[in-house]
Amino acid sequence: MKLGESVRMSWRAITGHKLRSVLTVLGVVIGVGSVITFVTLGASLQAAIVGDVATSSPEIAVTVGPESQGGPGGGGGGEAVPVFTEHDMAQLREIEHVEAVVPTGQVGIAALGHGNDTVRWPSMTATTRDSFAGDSFQSGGPFEVGANEAVLNPAAATMFAENVSAGEEITVEFAENDTRALVVAGVLNESSGFAAVAASGTPAVYVPTDPFYTTTAESPATGERERAYPQLTIRASSYERVDDVEPLARDYLENESDASQLKPDSYEISLTTNDALVEQIQGILSTFTNFITGVAVISLLVGAIGIANMMLVSVTERTREIGIMKAIGATRRDIVQLFLVESVILGVIGSVIGTLVGLAGGYAAATLIDLPVAFAPEWFAIAVAVGIGVGMLAGIYPAWDAARTDPIDALRHE
Amino acid sequence: MTDAAVDLHDVRKTYQMGDQTVHALDGVSLTIPQGSYTAVMGPSGSGKSTLMNVVGCLDTPTEGVVEVDGVDVTTLSDAERTALRGDEIGFVFQTFNLMPQQTARENVELPMTFQGVGRTERRERADDLLERVGLADRLDHKPNELSGGQRQRVAIARALANDPAIILADEPTGNLDSETEAEILELFEELNAAGNTLLVVTHERVVAEHAERIVHLFDGELEDIERIDQRRIAGEGTR
Ligand SMILES: Nc1ncnc2c1ncn2[C@@H]1O[C@H](COP(=O)(O)OP(=O)(O)OP(=O)(O)O)[C@@H](O)[C@H]1O
Numbered sequence: 001m002k003l004g005e006s007v008r009m010s011w012r013a014i015t016g017h018k019l020r021s022v023l024t025v026l027g028v029v030i031g032v033g034s035v036i037t038f039v040t041l042g043a044s045l046q047a048a049i050v051g052d053v054a055t056s057s058p059e060i061a062v063t064v065g066p067e068s069q070g071g072p073g074g075g076g077g078g079e080a081v082p083v084f085t086e087h088d089m090a091q092l093r094e095i096e097h098v099e100a101v102v103p104t105g106q107v108g109i110a111a112l113g114h115g116n117d118t119v120r121w122p123s124m125t126a127t128t129r130d131s132f133a134g135d136s137f138q139s140g141g142p143f144e145v146g147a148n149e150a151v152l153n154p155a156a157a158t159m160f161a162e163n164v165s166a167g168e169e170i171t172v173e174f175a176e177n178d179t180r181a182l183v184v185a186g187v188l189n190e191s192s193g194f195a196a197v198a199a200s201g202t203p204a205v206y207v208p209t210d211p212f213y214t215t216t217a218e219s220p221a222t223g224e225r226e227r228a229y230p231q232l233t234i235r236a237s238s239y240e241r242v243d244d245v246e247p248l249a250r251d252y253l254e255n256e257s258d259a260s261q262l263k264p265d266s267y268e269i270s271l272t273t274n275d276a277l278v279e280q281i282q283g284i285l286s287t288f289t290n291f292i293t294g295v296a297v298i299s300l301l302v303g304a305i306g307i308a309n310m311m312l313v314s315v316t317e318r319t320r321e322i323g324i325m326k327a328i329g330a331t332r333r334d335i336v337q338l339f340l341v342e343s344v345i346l347g348v349i350g351s352v353i354g355t356l357v358g359l360a361g362g363y364a365a366a367t368l369i370d371l372p373v374a375f376a377p378e379w380f381a382i383a384v385a386v387g388i389g390v391g392m393l394a395g396i397y398p399a400w401d402a403a404r405t406d407p408i409d410a411l412r413h414e
Numbered sequence: 415m416t417d418a419a420v421d422l423h424d425v426r427k428t429y430q431m432g433d434q435t436v437h438a439l440d441g442v443s444l445t446i447p448q449g450s451y452t453a454v455m456g457p458s459g460s461g462k463s464t465l466m467n468v469v470g471c472l473d474t475p476t477e478g479v480v481e482v483d484g485v486d487v488t489t490l491s492d493a494e495r496t497a498l499r500g501d502e503i504g505f506v507f508q509t510f511n512l513m514p515q516q517t518a519r520e521n522v523e524l525p526m527t528f529q530g531v532g533r534t535e536r537r538e539r540a541d542d543l544l545e546r547v548g549l550a551d552r553l554d555h556k557p558n559e560l561s562g563g564q565r566q567r568v569a570i571a572r573a574l575a576n577d578p579a580i581i582l583a584d585e586p587t588g589n590l591d592s593e594t595e596a597e598i599l600e601l602f603e604e605l606n607a608a609g610n611t612l613l614v615v616t617h618e619r620v621v622a623e624h625a626e627r628i629v630h631l632f633d634g635e636l637e638d639i640e641r642i643d644q645r646r647i648a649g650e651g652t653r
């Protein structure tokens with residue numbers, strides 16, 4: 001029998017048994033829909049928890065210091081040597097999955113002032129706008145490059161007699177008789193994560209490297225004088241990518257970089273990832289992946305049993321019809337083909353509706369309990385495939401079985 | 415190649431009901447020549463339907479040999495028997511066995527569908543057959559929208575769909591008024607005249623007398639084969 005014929009006849013059978021067809025489709029809808037709902041809920045929960053835990057971005061700190069002393073989280077030990085040139089930064093940005101390379105350097109000053117209050121202060125931190133990506137501000141925002149602007153952490157904003165907020169001016173005394181006014185572009189939030197300083201409660205004032213940072217070095221690679229920094233932060237595109245980026249960056253820095261030539265021989269370049277956090281987040285991700293997989297597999301199983309049950313009943317109900325078809329010359333292949341086409345049609349209809357219902361359900365549930373909605377599309381595909389697949393198997397098996405019995409027995413079936 | 419359409423040798427069909435053995439067919443030997451017209455009579459439960467099922471390759475005998483066109487069907491595979499039913503045998507069931515969800519026309523088309531006949535040809539032939547059994551105005555009715563006699567006629571039209579060499583009809587006129595009955599019997603005579611082999615189960619002697627001979631069954635045994643000297647001819651209104 002031709003496929004077109006089976007499609008026509010199967011469609012006839014589907015519309016001819018409305019209730020049964022609706023119930024079968026419902027079985028698939030519930031199966032596929034529940035998988036997608038639970039998976040969406042799981043993915044949303046994961047996004048929420050990772051969002052809460054990931055206070056800083058997936059970063060690698062690059063520092064240089066005396067060989068034996070350069071422990072983890074270095075930069076504190078030894079003297080800060082400005083060895084990382086802009087050429088190095090440009091090269092590091094070329095590495096795959098590197099999102100940003102942020103320089104950090106100190107600008108030595110004498111004092112900071114706000115209103116009538118002046119505080120003796122040794123330095124400001126020069127950096128770029130990229131360092132504030134993902135940070136949140138109490139007021140204002142990041143500074144503009146090239147502008148006389150500054151960003152303060154909460155400790156810095158409160159170290160004067162009067163609290164500082166965005167838009168106000170502070171004065172910087174670089175040296176005696178060299179005082180400049182800076183506009184405060186923004187004040188960071190307490191929890192905001194740029195550098196350890198923000199959290200440690202030590203006041204920090206951030207200014208753009210251009211125009212404030214003036215330390216330069218001659219780049220061995222380009223032969224030109226360029227700004228050079230004692231510390232860089234490489235930000236990867238995600239936590240999973242940190243492990244990919246780190247060895248490539250290390251290889252470049254140790255073997256080819258300007259820094260490797262500029263640093264004193266006894267110094268060593270070290271790359272530090274926030275291992276604990278990265279590991280914790282990777283742990284959460286894998287826990288959730290397992291959790292979602294578990295939930296999906298269970299709801300798939302439940303859905304599959306429902307679909308199989310419905311198909312089995314639907315086919316068994318029609319044993320007599322199968323007997324009739326066989327008696328008038330339908331081969332077993334014809335019969336299996338008919339039921340296969342029918343279950344595929346029902347499975348596809350059910351899967352499409354189930355996907356929509358599941359998406360709506362997952363979205364509604366996640367919104368209801370205030371989670372950021374995140375989807376796990378690979379599970380949608382699996383749910384749909386299993387929905388149709390189980391429908392097919394559950395439809396074929398009893399059809400094949402019924403088609404195998406003597407037509408006379410099938411005809412007697414009531 | 416014999417000129418027997420169907421040959422039965424000592425065919426037995428037994429059912430084991432607990433400790434009781436039911437002999438639906440108890441050693442039946444019968445030759446049905448090609449192009450013959452045979453009626454089967456016997457009391458209820460004497461094995462008439464069982465005989466038809468065995469001849470029509472729907473049922474397999476417990477013992478004995480059934481040859482259709484010289485081929486021992488008991489040795490055929492399920493698929494081969496299905497193929498044989500599909501193009502050699504037309505079956506009119508005692509219980510009609512129509513597909514409940516399909517219209518009269520679709521029911522008649524169905525055997526042709528399984529034989530791969532094209533759509534327009536199928537439809538033309540189905541319409542033509544339904545017209546011949548007097549149902550030209552009931553093409554799109556489903557079985558539950560038809561009377562018992564009309565269903566029976568759809569079943570007859572369906573049996574003729576693939577122009578089978580052998581037509582097996584189990585009580586084909588059981589539900590019909592005398593006029594429609596005469597039309598069906600006339601149709602059978604035409605088919606027989608065209609060379610088809612007919613085997614018709616009936617309770618009514620007048621129906622049976624349209625055949626060339628009557629096979630009498632009793633308790634699963636072949637009691638007698640009666641030759642009809644004065645055949646009734648439906649077309650001439652001899653009844
Ligand atoms: N599946 C079965 N299981 C047990 N016994 C059966 C089965 N099928 C038929 N029989 C028995 O076989 C015998 C013959 O049945 P069959 O249907 O051939 O009778 P019949 O001559 O067609 O009767 P009727 O005129 O009432 O249609 C009956 O006694 C019946 O009870």
Ligand SMILES: [Mg+2]
Nearest residue numbers: 462463508584
């Ligand atoms: Mg009977």
